[in-house]
Amino acid sequence: MSRSGKVSVIGAGFYGSTTALRLAEYDIFETVVLTDVIEGKPEGLAIDMNQSRWIEGFETNLVGQSTGPNGEGYEAIAGSEIVIITAGLPRKPGMSRMDLIETNAKIMRSVAENIAKCAPGAVVINVANPLDEMTALAQLVTGFPYQRVIGQAGMLDTARFTNFVAEKLGVPVSSVKTLTLGSHGDTMVPVASVCSVDGKPLTELLSADEVDDLVTRTRNGGAEIVALLKTGSAYYAPSAAAARMARAVHEDSGVVMPVCAWVDGEYGLSGAYLGVEAELGREGIRRVVETPLTDSEKALLIEAYEAVKAKQADVKDL
Numbered sequence: 001m002s003r004s005g006k007v008s009v010i011g012a013g014f015y016g017s018t019t020a021l022r023l024a025e026y027d028i029f030e031t032v033v034l035t036d037v038i039e040g041k042p043e044g045l046a047i048d049m050n051q052s053r054w055i056e057g058f059e060t061n062l063v064g065q066s067t068g069p070n071g072e073g074y075e076a077i078a079g080s081e082i083v084i085i086t087a088g089l090p091r092k093p094g095m096s097r098m099d100l101i102e103t104n105a106k107i108m109r110s111v112a113e114n115i116a117k118c119a120p121g122a123v124v125i126n127v128a129n130p131l132d133e134m135t136a137l138a139q140l141v142t143g144f145p146y147q148r149v150i151g152q153a154g155m156l157d158t159a160r161f162t163n164f165v166a167e168k169l170g171v172p173v174s175s176v177k178t179l180t181l182g183s184h185g186d187t188m189v190p191v192a193s194v195c196s197v198d199g200k201p202l203t204e205l206l207s208a209d210e211v212d213d214l215v216t217r218t219r220n221g222g223a224e225i226v227a228l229l230k231t232g233s234a235y236y237a238p239s240a241a242a243a244r245m246a247r248a249v250h251e252d253s254g255v256v257m258p259v260c261a262w263v264d265g266e267y268g269l270s271g272a273y274l275g276v277e278a279e280l281g282r283e284g285i286r287r288v289v290e291t292p293l294t295d296s297e298k299a300l301l302i303e304a305y306e307a308v309k310a311k312q313a314d315v316k317d318l
Contacts, residue, residue, distance in 0.1 A: 003030045003060060007246055008077040008119065010111050011087035012036035012064070015127065015235040017045050019084055020062060022243040024049060027058035028250060033076050037087075039066045067114075074114040080122045081282075082246045083115050085138060088128035093227045100129050105318035108134050112141035123249050123284040126260075127152045127242050131184035135260050135273045136312040146262035147285040153184030154258025154275045155241035160221040161190055164214045169205060171197055178202075179258060179291065180218065181275045182304030188275070189300045190215045191291065248280040261285045267293075267301060272309035274301075 009020045012034050020034040036042040046064030053059060065076035077083060088104040108128060115124060115138075124144060128134040135151035142149065157180040166173040175198045182189035192211055195202035202211060217224070225234040248255045261278045263269045266288045279286040293301065 003028060005029055005081045005250060006031040006033060006077075006079055007082040007084070007250065008033040008035065008080040008122075009084045009086060010035050010077075010115075011085065012038070012042040012045055013086065013235075014232060015239055016084075016086035017049075018235050018239040019086060019242050020045075021049050021052075022239055023246060024053075024060040024062050025056055025058050026243070026247060027060055028247065029060050031061050031063060033063045033065060033080065035065045035067050035073060035076065037067055037069075042066060069110075071110075071114045071117065074118045077115070077119045077122075080119040082125065082249055083119055083122045084125045084127065084242050084246060085111055085115075085134075086127050086242075087111050088134070093230060101133060102318060104128050104130075104134060105137060105315065108137050109141055109318075112138045116142040116144070122148070123282075124149045125152055125242055125245055125249075126150070127238060129184075130311075132260055132273050132275075132308040133311050133315050137315040137318065139262070139273075140316055145284075146264070147283060149262075150245065150278075150280075150284055151184070151260025151273060152238070152242045152245055153260045154180055154277075155245060156238050157184065157188055157190075157218060157221070157275075158258050159237055159241060161195075161214065161218040164217055165195070165197065165202065165206075168210070168214060169197060179277070181258060181277070181291070182301055183275060183308050184260065186219065187300070187304035187307045188219045189297060189304055190218060191293065191297055193294045193297060194291065245280060249282060249284060252282040254279050254281055254286065256280075256289050259285075261288055263288060263305070266290050267298065267305075269302070269305045272305060272312055274305050274308060 024032045034042045042064030046062040049062045067073035126135045131153045139149035161178040178195045179191040277289040
């Protein structure tokens with residue numbers, strides 16, 4: 001197995017630590033760095049994960065590094081080709097993603113400043129909520145080219161939609177194809193026109209009401225989990241999504257994934273981060289792929305764009 005490069009994960013909570021372990025178990029990176037502001041936590045987790053290498057059969061080395069309020073410790077991410085930002089407060093029951101915006105904006109500014117200083121060549125994958133706004137803020141603060149700052153949302157939302165369809169119909173998830181675009185929130189756009197099961201259109205297998213119910217559950221997928229957990233939020237599926245995006249960047253694969261990317265004329269929309277399909281490679285977003293949409297789906301995507309653009313315009317003041 002050929003291993004190369006370094007990937008760093010900022011934030012060693014459940015999301016961050018699970019992402020770091022998934023990346024290490026791919027066994028394609030030389031080093032995975034995990035950082036956190038809680039002294040000793042990332043170091044302890046890295047030791048624990050490294051001790052699983054013999055059992056799981058991977059050689060990637062995990063490095064834990066505590067960081068301080070003035071950027072102490074961030075030198076550990078130097079040379080990273082990819083940095084995944086998971087730092088930030090998770091939702092509590094009854095909270096929306098937007099309820100986190102002011103607190104997480106302060107955290108994002110600090111993290112992004114240190115990434116720009118210590119890993120200026122990295123592709124940044126943000127997963128902090130509210131997703132679209134924090135991705136825009138990460139780009140603004142780092143000053144990186146738009147294609148090198150990406151948000152993880154569409155992969156997770158599409159995975160949730162796929163799972164709900166598979167459960168509803170009692171079929172393998174591998175037989176289901178779904179897609180979500182738009183925002184990671186109330187203006188999420190599940191693209192029913194391209195959804196299928198074993199090649200059969202989803203609309204031929206489920207009624208319009210049944211599809212709408214699955215769409216609603218997908219849109220509220222994170223809140224459903226938060227309400228059940230009582231403390232904390234989802235991290236198994238989200239970490240899988242973020243890790244797959246990082247792998248696509250590292251391998252320069254050109255895989256097309258639903259992600260939060262900057263639009264610059266696609267669908268006639270410009271000047272905002274939006275959930276779209278995009279081709280991923282070594283430099284981040286190679287190109288945004290314009291998925292064929294029905295008129296009603298296009299209208300919903302425009303609605304999502306207008307909503308997120310208005311909110312993103314305000315992040316510079318946070």
